Amino acid sequence: MNIIISNRSKEPIYVQIKEQIKQSVLNQTLHPGEPLPSIRKLAKELQVSVITTKRAYEELEREGFVESVVGRGSFIAGQSEEWVREQQLKRIEDKLTEAVEEGRRIGLSLSELKEMLELIDDQTKAEG
Incomplete structure (x- = not known):
């Protein structure tokens, strides 16, 4: 470890x-x-x-x-797949919440944040 x-x-x-x-x-x-x-x-x-x-x-x-x-x-400890997925979803939600809050601090709109997310998604698809 x-x-x-x-x-x-x-x-x-x-x-x-x-x-x-x-x-x-x-x-x-x-x-x-x-x-x-x-x-x-x-x-x-x-x-x-x-x-x-x-x-x-x-x-x-x-x-x-x-x-x-x-x-x-x-x-x-043994973890059910559902529990592991729930924990992973929570981690993603926490990161997205942080991104939304940071975006608001600098004046980004929700549509701008969505556009950024889509661009990042496209980029990671192209790389992977």
Whole structure:
């Protein structure tokens, strides 16, 4: 597992860890049942406090991304395809909301934003 911690980020380290593991699940880089490194091992690899990695794992468990088994460790929780899709849709909605808000700040109309989205869609189709 490749987690990169940024000291320049405004997000706390535990959030950076949590979000990167979460994205790996949503991108299907990490699969249900796959073991995560122990809290101590991850803390040592990232050179952060055990408390920091413990908090990240606890939050992931609370959000349903990780299951912990006493004496065995932490594992990626099984996710239904519908749930994964819902999480991906939420992520897209958040990004689009941010784009709409940013557009409004600089005076873009909805039609201009739609046109930009269509141009980006056309460009990505041509590249892919």
